[in-house]
Structures are given as C-alpha cells and as structure tokens.
Amino acid sequence: DAGVTQSPTHLIKTRGQQVTLRCSPKSGHDTVSWYQQALGQGPQFIFQYYEEEERQRGNFPDRFSGHQFPNYSSELNVNALLLGDSALYLCASSRTGAAEAFFGQGTRLTVV
Amino acid sequence: ELKVEQNPLFLSMQEGKNYTIYCNYSTTSDRLYWYRQDPGKSLESLFVLLSNGAVKQEGRLMASLDTKARLSTLHITAAVHDLSATYFCAVDRDKIIFGKGTRLHILP
Known part of the structure; x- marks a missing residue:
C-alpha cells in the first residue's frame, strides 16, 4: 500500500497564476481533506471531499476550489495566487466512520 | 467555533x-489526535483517543x-534527542x- 501520495512535492509559481495540486488517497479510503500549513503554524482545514462532493469547508476564499474523482483521488486548485498562499499543502485521507486520517507528504508551494 | 489550544508552544x-504537553479544546469532540512533525516533513500519527x-x-x-475537562496530555518520559520535533494535538x-503545535527541543 503506497499510502497517501501527493504531487508535485515542490512547486514555484508567480503571483496571479493558478495552481493544481493532486492527491491519491490510501487504498480503501473514500474521504479526502486538504490543509494549508504556513511556516511555523498548525495545519488549517481548507475543505473535505466525499463521494465527489465538498462536504465541509474552512475559512478560505473561493479562489480555493477542489474536486474529487470517482477513484477518490482529489485535486486542489488555487486561482490568482498571492504571496500569502505560500505554504505546505497537506492532503489527508480516511475511510468513512474510521477513527484515523492519514496524511500525505505534502506539496510545498512557493509563490514569488 | 471549535478552538484547540496547546501549551507550551516552545519547550x-x-x-x-x-x-x-497540554491540549485544551473548546467544545465536545468525537476524537482527539496527537501528531508529530519533523522539520519540512508531513504529519506522523502518534495517537488516536476516542473516549x-x-x-x-x-x-x-x-x-x-x-x-x-476537554483536556488531553502528552507525557514524555526520560526524553531523548530523537524526540525533538513539533507535536500537534487535533480535535475531530x-x-x-x-x-498551533508545541516545538520540542531536547538537549543532549
């Protein structure tokens, strides 16, 4: 089992551009959540996807959007990038009703 | 709004x-987690507490x-340098x- 995998691992974008981050959940998991972790801070919940729909959303602007595919993989899209969007983006997967969520290795996004 | 407070933030x-390390949270919750994070790395699950x-x-x-009491504790016994990391509690x-995490530095 490969666990939760994210791609790419590192990314540099220019302010105003758009970015797509990808996540493949752990085998058997159907729920994917995305988090933003700024340097020196705790992860902040962005949103959660289940059955291809956004189930929960944190306090992030509409520039942040996502998608879940039939195979449960997920994408996080960020439009009109700001310098403040520079962070580690973490994906976590879980199985509905299970106690534990597993995190991927993250994507380090740098906006210049 | 659910809030999770850890202290200390640095140790x-x-x-x-x-x-x-202490973790207080503001409303009832189904689960509480403890994670470890090494610099530049992702989160490693340590414990899931359910009841x-x-x-x-x-x-x-x-x-x-x-x-x-809406309180969880993470106790470290006879610390060793390899335990240096940032520890997060999280509530589901x-x-x-x-x-916000507790940055733990253990001096040899």
Whole structure:
C-alpha cells in the first residue's frame, strides 16, 4: 500500500497564476481533506471531499476550489495566487466512520 | 467555533527529564489526535483517543484524554534527542482542527 501520495512535492509559481495540486488517497479510503500549513503554524482545514462532493469547508476564499474523482483521488486548485498562499499543502485521507486520517507528504508551494 | 489550544508552544528540555504537553479544546469532540512533525516533513500519527479516560502509550510517549475537562496530555518520559520535533494535538468535529503545535527541543 503506497499510502497517501501527493504531487508535485515542490512547486514555484508567480503571483496571479493558478495552481493544481493532486492527491491519491490510501487504498480503501473514500474521504479526502486538504490543509494549508504556513511556516511555523498548525495545519488549517481548507475543505473535505466525499463521494465527489465538498462536504465541509474552512475559512478560505473561493479562489480555493477542489474536486474529487470517482477513484477518490482529489485535486486542489488555487486561482490568482498571492504571496500569502505560500505554504505546505497537506492532503489527508480516511475511510468513512474510521477513527484515523492519514496524511500525505505534502506539496510545498512557493509563490514569488 | 471549535478552538484547540496547546501549551507550551516552545519547550527546551534536557535528555532524561520528564515533561507534559497540554491540549485544551473548546467544545465536545468525537476524537482527539496527537501528531508529530519533523522539520519540512508531513504529519506522523502518534495517537488516536476516542473516549473519556483513554490512555495510550508508545515508547516514551503517553497520551491521555479527559473529555469532561476537554483536556488531553502528552507525557514524555526520560526524553531523548530523537524526540525533538513539533507535536500537534487535533480535535475531530466533522473536520480536524489543529492546535498551533508545541516545538520540542531536547538537549543532549
């Protein structure tokens, strides 16, 4: 089992551009959540996807959007990038009703 | 709004000493998690606590949960340098809410 995998691992974008981050959940998991972790801070919940729909959303602007595919993989899209969007983006997967969520290795996004 | 507070935020301690990290949360929750994060790395799950009075131990780390007090503790016994990391507690209420983390530095 490969666990939760994210791609790419590192990314540099220019302010105003758009970015797509990808996540493949752990085998058997159907729920994917995305988090933003700024340097020196705790992860902040962005949103959660289940059955291809956004189930929960944190306090992030509409520039942040996502998608879940039939195979449960997920994408996080960020439009009109700001310098403040520079962070580690973490994906976590879980199985509905299970106690534990597993995190991927993250994507380090740098906006210049 | 669910809030999770950890203290201390920074901790520098000598090898061989014992210490406790505290995690308070503001509303009832189904689950409480403890994670470890090394610099530049992702989150490693340490403990999942599901019920009042739950206690789990792994090596030199022991976590406990008091749901009535809305308090969890992570106790470190006879610390070793390899335990240096940032430790997060997180509470699950449909979505996982993290504390700010405790940056632990263990001096050899």
